Amino acid sequence: MSDHAIEPYVRKELEGQEIGEAVIGDVERRLSVWERISNVDAVRKLSVLVTLVVAWELYTRISQINELMFPTFSATGTALYNALVNESLLINVWNSLSLLLTGYAIGIGIASVLVVFGVWTRFGSDLLTTLTAMLNPLPAIALLPMAMLWFGLGPAAIVFTLLHSIIWPVALNTHSGFMGVSETQRMVGRNYGLKGLPYIYKILIPAAFPSILTGLRIGWAFAWRTLIAAELVFGGQVADTSGQLGAEGSTAGGLGWIIFQSQMENQTPYVFAGLFAVILVGIIIENGVFRNIEDRTIRRWGMQIA
Amino acid sequence: MTDTTADIHVRPEFVVERLEAAQDVDVERRLSLFERISNINAVRKFTILLGLVALWEGYTRIGDVEPLLFPSFSASAAVLWETLLSGLMLEKVWITVYVLVLGYAAGLFLAAALLVFAVMTRVGSDFLSTMTAMFQPLPAISLLPLAMLWFGLGVPSLVFVTIHSVLWAVALSTHTGFMSVSETLRMVGRNYGLRGIPYVFTILVPAAFASILTGMKVGWAFAWRTLIGAELVFGAASGEGGLGWMIFERGDNLETPYVFAALFTVIVIGLIVENLIFRNIEIGTVQKWGMQR
Numbered sequence: 001m002s003d004h005a006i007e008p009y010v011r012k013e014l015e016g017q018e019i020g021e022a023v024i025g026d027v028e029r030r031l032s033v034w035e036r037i038s039n040v041d042a043v044r045k046l047s048v049l050v051t052l053v054v055a056w057e058l059y060t061r062i063s064q065i066n067e068l069m070f071p072t073f074s075a076t077g078t079a080l081y082n083a084l085v086n087e088s089l090l091i092n093v094w095n096s097l098s099l100l101l102t103g104y105a106i107g108i109g110i111a112s113v114l115v116v117f118g119v120w121t122r123f124g125s126d127l128l129t130t131l132t133a134m135l136n137p138l139p140a141i142a143l144l145p146m147a148m149l150w151f152g153l154g155p156a157a158i159v160f161t162l163l164h165s166i167i168w169p170v171a172l173n174t175h176s177g178f179m180g181v182s183e184t185q186r187m188v189g190r191n192y193g194l195k196g197l198p199y200i201y202k203i204l205i206p207a208a209f210p211s212i213l214t215g216l217r218i219g220w221a222f223a224w225r226t227l228i229a230a231e232l233v234f235g236g237q238v239a240d241t242s243g244q245l246g247a248e249g250s251t252a253g254g255l256g257w258i259i260f261q262s263q264m265e266n267q268t269p270y271v272f273a274g275l276f277a278v279i280l281v282g283i284i285i286e287n288g289v290f291r292n293i294e295d296r297t298i299r300r301w302g303m304q305i306a
Numbered sequence: 307m308t309d310t311t312a313d314i315h316v317r318p319e320f321v322v323e324r325l326e327a328a329q330d331v332d333v334e335r336r337l338s339l340f341e342r343i344s345n346i347n348a349v350r351k352f353t354i355l356l357g358l359v360a361l362w363e364g365y366t367r368i369g370d371v372e373p374l375l376f377p378s379f380s381a382s383a384a385v386l387w388e389t390l391l392s393g394l395m396l397e398k399v400w401i402t403v404y405v406l407v408l409g410y411a412a413g414l415f416l417a418a419a420l421l422v423f424a425v426m427t428r429v430g431s432d433f434l435s436t437m438t439a440m441f442q443p444l445p446a447i448s449l450l451p452l453a454m455l456w457f458g459l460g461v462p463s464l465v466f467v468t469i470h471s472v473l474w475a476v477a478l479s480t481h482t483g484f485m486s487v488s489e490t491l492r493m494v495g496r497n498y499g500l501r502g503i504p505y506v507f508t509i510l511v512p513a514a515f516a517s518i519l520t521g522m523k524v525g526w527a528f529a530w531r532t533l534i535g536a537e538l539v540f541g542a543a544s545g546e547g548g549l550g551w552m553i554f555e556r557g558d559n560l561e562t563p564y565v566f567a568a569l570f571t572v573i574v575i576g577l578i579v580e581n582l583i584f585r586n587i588e589i590g591t592v593q594k595w596g597m598q599r
């Protein structure tokens with residue numbers, strides 16, 4: 001027997017002297033109009049947004065902030081409208097997006113070649129894991145100075161950096177997704193006599209689609225950030241991301257360049273307008289494109305709930 | 307009865323007349339030395355690294371590549387060694403890491419404040435989800451021009467964009483984590499009489515730690531990329547800069563071995579943070595608690 005006696009805590013007995021009369025509240029009642037309205041998600045979020053906008057407008061108006069430092073919401077709205085209608089903001093957006101799409105498409109192509117190679121041979125798998133471990137932590141933007149040295153100023157240098165920001169997350173996630181495909185599904189595939197590419201397309205890709213989609217999402221997020229940074233940082237050097245050097249007119253360059261240029265010209269409302277455009281493009285791609293792919297694939301296949 | 311009939315593929319029967327005698331195959335045999343060595347993961351990966359380095363060195367030497375455009379591995383390594391010894395590299399690393407830690411800590415703190423607010427009130431939750439939906443898709447670096455306008459050139463602007471890149475990623479992922487904490491765990495907390503901040507930190511945080519950690523990792527990745535990018539911009543404006551500035555400045559001066567040395571350092575820091583720090587946190591928490599294999 002151990003000599004550590006455990007002293008049990010004994011709760012004191014207590015007697016409720018007088019229990020108040022039980023009050024039963026509303027068991028069922030109709031919600032008031034106010035409660036029903038405030039239960040609608042969209043209404044609540046919209047009112048948060050409206051409140052933020054009003055706070056912004058009032059703050060800038062009442063405290064008389066210099067418009068160069070922090071423009072009012074109305075000035076920003078006007079600038080956004082002007083940039084969309086009278087100037088060529090849409091063309092700038094398209095310039096950015098076309099670069100992004102080029103880089104994205106080539107990047108996915110290279111990543112899939114690497115991954116296919118990685119699935120087939122052990123050497124390929126080792127090469128892939130070593131390369132991703134080394135190059136994934138390296139911010140792509142850090143390669144831009146070298147890229148400009150190798151490919152000159154212009155779209156080629158930016159596409160090279162974009163490639164770097166897309167290939168590694170996509171390859172890493174796809175490869176680890178493939179590795180996690182259950183042995184049962186692999187055996188089903190082998191049972192059907194699938195080998196090589198058909199095996200990858202019919203068994204591995206559908207089974208690993210959640211991680212592939214994660215990889216594509218991360219790749220897009222990194223690429224979008226890298227692109228804006230590249231246009232912004234080297235705005236002065238890669239003046240024209242659409243091909244011709246030496247920006248002529250305002251149709252040249254992408255969104256990052258517009259933000260950089262407007263800031264240099266002290267047109268702060270246009271900087272904010274550019275930021276709004278960046279947010280809008282981001283929301284459209286996240287919620288429009290990726291959300292739809294998710295709905296049609298992994299959600300429909302029941303691989304992801306909620 | 308339906309009038310659509312399915313054609314069933316019937317495999318023709320066949321009889322194998324004579325089976326070949328089984329060749330004498332090894333049922334069990336000792337692996338050769340080469341096979342045993344090449345079964346060690348580290349050896350194979352190390353060989354690949356060595357192979358890549360040899361390829362690089364050979365290409366630059368034999369191909370007679372202009373060293374200003376693409377320095378040889380030995381030149382880059384020599385510069386890395388030299389800058390490490392002279393303390394120059396460590397100084398640059400310190401400048402960058404200092405801003406990173408400052409921004410990361412401030413970002414985490416703000417995220418925690420927003421989250422506590424979001425957990426306690428419905429307005430807070432709406433506010434948080436609206437803000438993250440707005441700011442998560444916005445690359446933090448695009449705020450740099452504004453930050454430089456508001457805070458001037460220097461550390462505060464860099465910290466501002468770093469905070470922005472950490473805050474929304476962490477808040478989003480943690481909030482989804484909190485939302486999916488099971489009702490049972492919540493009831494345990496309420497049963498103990500926990501409310502407010504103790505409720506968040508003793509029930510919600512441990513239960514949602516896997517998603518919090520994911521958020522912290524994503525936040526780190528964005529912050530690191532944003533900071534290096536921001537230093538490239540900010541570098542153009544001021545003389546005192548960290549690793550990003552070193553890459554930009556040396557690239558501009560065509561001192562490419564220095565650029566490669568700085569890139570190596572960036573990779574090494576990334577590897578340390580991901581494989582030492584986050585990996586160890588993971589082992590000490592979610593793996594120990596059995597939430598993740």
